[in-house]
Amino acid sequence: MIYPDTFEQKVGFDKVRELTLAHCLCELGEQRVRDAGFNTNPDIVFEWIEQTHEMKTICQMEDGFPTDGFIDVTHALRKLNVEGQWLDENELQQLRRSLDTIKQLLAFVKRVSDKYPAIAKLATGINYYPYVIERIDSILDRYGRIKDNASTKLAEIRASIRAKEASVNKLVQGIMRSAREQGVVEADTQPTVREGRVVIPVAAANKRKLKGIVHDESATGKTVFIEPVEVVELNNEIRELEYEERREIVRILIELADSIRPYLPELLTAYDFIGEIDFIRAKALLAMEFDGVKPILNSNSTVIYLRQARHPILQLSLKREGKRIVPLDIELNLNDRILLISGPNAGGKSVCLKTVGLLQYMLQCGFLPCVLENSEMGIFSKIFIDIGDEQSLENDLSTYSSHLINMKQMLRHADGQSLVLIDEFGAGTEPTAGGAIAEAILQELCNKGTFGVITTHYSNLKHFAANTPGIVNGAMLFDNERIEPLFKLEIGKPGSSFAFEIARKIGLPEKVLDVASQKVGSDYITFEKHLREISRDKRYWEKKRESIRLANKRAEEAEEKLQKELEELEKKRKEIFATAKKEAQELLANVNKQIENTIRTIKETNADKERTREARKELENLKIEIENPETTNALIERKMELIKQRQERKARKNQQKETITSKPVKEDEVKAIEPGDKVKVEGSDMVGEVISISDKSASVAIGGMITVVKVNKLKKISTGEYREAAKQKPTLITGFDVYKRRLNFKSDIDVRGYRAEEALEAVQDLIDDALMLGFNRVRILHGKGNGILKQVIRDFLKATPGVKNFSDEHVEFGGAGITVVDLDV
Incomplete structure (x- = not known):
């Protein structure tokens, strides 16, 4: 029971009904929206809610739900209950389209029936009857017109009509030519059709000059439309054939109606299904618009x-x-x-x-x-x-x-x-x-x-x-x-x-x-005052509680973030430890080899045993130092420091790029450095003399060693500055400093994911360090991909001083994805 009768208007459900109507696709769904009413049976209500909930999910998550062809043809179908009634061409076309939509709906529901059982239940017992579709397709073309071959008689009638129309057109064209020659009609006048008959437009003043029947005149009365007497009989025959054509079409439609009349109850049931789907879909779209959801439904109590x-x-x-x-x-x-x-x-x-x-x-x-x-x-x-x-x-x-x-x-x-x-x-x-x-x-x-x-x-x-x-x-x-x-x-x-x-x-x-x-009175004022104070205090403590909750949440997030960072640091530490240990072992092997070579040289030069013993002692001391755990930890610390320095160096490079971008360097400033000039390497105290310049790189003699440095890292200095710098700090890197540099040097580089400019810069740094420290081979991991980065790097290597040759790595160790570079050390 709902009281009063104006309940829907009072709460606003009439507006909800209007909004739902706007989402319907056909009159069948609209009628169900208008008929939607209050129900007190929990089973029915819960089924309705489940259907709408499932349809909302379908609209949000599923593809392929058909929305075209929702057409109400139930009024036309009910006509067929009377013998002798038929559906016209337009009604048949709408029936064909809507049956195809029902077919698509049933196929869609069948495909998702496991996920949406409430919607699948609606399709139980529904059929789209392919026989009806086939019968319609047998007499209608794609444009909704009766086909010529709908019957043998219809084909003959239409053939006769076309033949006679051709004769009429040929005869009228001859009459038109004669009329133009006699000046009865204008030169650009063309035949037209009035009341289904071919006529000739003639000026009113010349209407007596052309024999025939006047069928119409223009609005101004200056032009009349005359059917020439020669084609009157042919037009009459065409008209009779058109009547006969229409009688044959009606016979065909009646025959079609008789063939589908036994299916009427099932067809009407199918259209009830399409109307129900349209109604449920409209409710689902309304729920999506206003964030309507399926709540927890309780059938045991009113709550x-x-x-x-x-x-x-x-x-x-x-x-x-x-x-x-x-x-x-x-x-x-x-x-x-x-x-x-x-x-x-x-x-x-x-x-x-x-x-x-x-x-x-x-x-x-x-x-x-x-x-x-x-x-x-x-x-x-x-x-x-x-x-x-x-x-x-x-x-x-x-x-x-x-x-x-x-x-x-x-x-x-x-x-x-x-x-x-x-x-x-x-x-x-x-x-x-x-x-x-x-x-x-x-x-x-x-x-x-x-x-x-x-x-x-x-x-x-x-x-x-x-x-x-x-x-x-x-x-x-x-x-x-x-x-x-x-x-x-x-x-x-x-x-x-x-x-x-x-x-x-x-x-x-x-x-x-x-x-x-x-x-x-004071009692009322005091009562109202206490209510306000309670309300104010409650809001204050609610705000406090909310701020504490937010603070706790932020603290938990910060703690979680810190924990993740610590775990990541520990992971990196272990990786660096393993890498440093491996590199230290490689370095030890290289140092052993180098010292053995030194000893052999001493022997070959007839050096005394004491010198040999001292060299071997230095070797043992170096070995002990490298294998010492404290030394290993120091290596890790140095590795961490190198990472930090590399990040700072990268930041400085980016800053220099921004500076260069904001203030372009003049060409004469770049060309200022020439072979023979004294220069200083930016970011260090090293000074040297330029030997040669090629493209963006220069070969510089630093102390007793020649290295390749980028031109933009060199600063031209005077001879006096060069001498002063050379006096203060020897530029030749000798002794244990070489071992320290070699210890931290990594002969492999990974440039996958780099832009071309970044990759070339990293390769240049690698080759510079390798030449300076005496390494004769480096490996560049660039990946295979499209081969673009590989080609850019190899073109660069061809023009780089100090590069002897380069080739692909052995297939077992990476093949074409790695370039092995041999240096001229």
């Missing part, structure tokens, strides 16, 4: 547990104004069945009441309510609402009388399965009497076990709710500082009307407000 509930029509209205709706959390259960909401005017009390009524009504009509998925909703057998002014002059009803009539209906029919919605409870009459009657009605509804949402300003009802089991107070919050409502519902305490604050904001004289305060 309302709404989380983030929103009134869809209000949400749409606010969205148009660029505002956001404030969602509501509302709960009605067996312990707190009635929610009594109080608070300021225009604070959202009525919206809260309408939201509960609309969402419950939407649910029991099969629409997804606008709530969060963890909301819980049950089924009510009756819903009552009393909102607005039902004053009627015709029925001699005052505002309060209309409210009392509504109360009478509620008290008469409400029970434990009912939901009552009452706005401004007790208003409309003298406050003392109205409040007392309202309290008595509230007591009776509570005794009946009725569920409800009621709004009021009466203090006696707030006190009654606070002391009566089954009723709970609720307050619409108000901002005391800005004197404006917050539209938030807080359950558990009554709300203040804030009448004096609102009146003061509007601008009523303070003198009037003081008199009013004295009249209501």
Whole structure:
């Protein structure tokens, strides 16, 4: 039971219906939207909700759902129940298209039936009847016209028509040529058709010069359209053939209608299916528009547990104004069945009441309510609402009388399965009497076990709710500082009307407000004051609790991030440790080899045994130093330091690039360095003399060694500066410094993923270091890919001084993805 009859208009469901109609594809779905109504059977309601929920998922997640060809041809099909009736060409074409859509729908539902059982259930027993499609295709072409071969007689008739039309056209063309020669018609005049007959346009002054029948004239009367007498008989024969053609077409259509008449009941059932799918799809699209979801459904008890509930029509209205709706959390259960909401005017009390009524009504009509998925909703057998002014002059009803009539209906029919919605409870009459009657009605509804949402300003009802089991107070919050409502519902305490604050904001004289305060008495003022203080303190502690929660969340995130960083650092440390150990072993082998060579040289030069013993002792000391764990840790530390230096060097390079980009270097500045010039390597204290320059690189003699350096890293200095620098710090790198550099040198480089410019820069640095430290071979890992990076690197190597040759690595060690470079050391 729904009371009153205007319930849908009062809560806004009529607007929901209009929005759903806009999503329908055909009249079949639209009619179901108009017929959608309130249902109290939990099984039916839950099935409706599941269907809409599944269709929403289909619209969001699945491809291939057909949306073309939703056409209502049920009116045309019902004609065929009468013998002798037929479908015309247009109706047949629409039947053909819609049957094809049903075929596609059934195929789609079959494909996803395992995931969407509620939708699949709708397709049970539905068929699209390919025989009907085949019969239509046998007589209609792709444009919806009857085919020539629909029957033998029709083919003969149309052949005769075409032959006679050709004769008419040939005869008319001859008449036209003669008329042009005689000056009866203009030279550019062409035959036309009037009333299905071929005619010749002739000036009104010459109409007597052309024998024939006048069929029409122009709007101005200056031109008449004459059918030449020579073609009248042929046109008559064509007209008779056209009549005969139409009779044959009707015979064919009647025969088709007779052949598909036995399938009418099944066809109409199939169109019920397409209408139901259209209706469910429209509801699903509406749910997507307003974030409607399937809540937790409870069939055992009437319960309302709404989380983030929103009134869809209000949400749409606010969205148009660029505002956001404030969602509501509302709960009605067996312990707190009635929610009594109080608070300021225009604070959202009525919206809260309408939201509960609309969402419950939407649910029991099969629409997804606008709530969060963890909301819980049950089924009510009756819903009552009393909102607005039902004053009627015709029925001699005052505002309060209309409210009392509504109360009478509620008290008469409400029970434990009912939901009552009452706005401004007790208003409309003298406050003392109205409040007392309202309290008595509230007591009776509570005794009946009725569920409800009621709004009021009466203090006696707030006190009654606070002391009566089954009723709970609720307050619409108000901002005391800005004197404006917050539209938030807080359950558990009554709300203040804030009448004096609102009146003061509007601008009523303070003198009037003081008199009013004295009249209501100190008890009312104290009560309202305490309510405001409680509300203020509650909001303060809620903000504190929220800030603590956010702080804890940030701390947890920071701790988690720190833990991940520590794990990553430990992982890198282990990797560097393993790499450094491997390189140290390789270096040790190289050092052993080098020292053995030194000893052999000493022997060959007849050096004394003491010198040989000292060389071997140095070898042992070096070996012990490298194998010492402390030395290994030092190697790791140096490796970490090298990584840090490399990052800083890369940052400096990027900064230099930006500087170069912002301030281009003049050509004469680049060309200033020539062979024989004294230069200094930027970023170091090394000085030397330029031997030769090629492209962007230069061969520089630094001490007793020649190395290749990029031109943009060289700075020209005077001879005096060169001598001074050479005196202060020897440029030749000798002794154990070489071993330290060699220890940290890595002869392999990985440039995969680099841009060409970055890769060439890295290769140049590798070759410079290798030449300086005496390594005769390096390996460049560039990958295979399209071979572009490999070609760029090899073109660069061809022009790089110090490169002896290069080739692919052995196939077992990487093949064409690695270039091995031999250096001229």
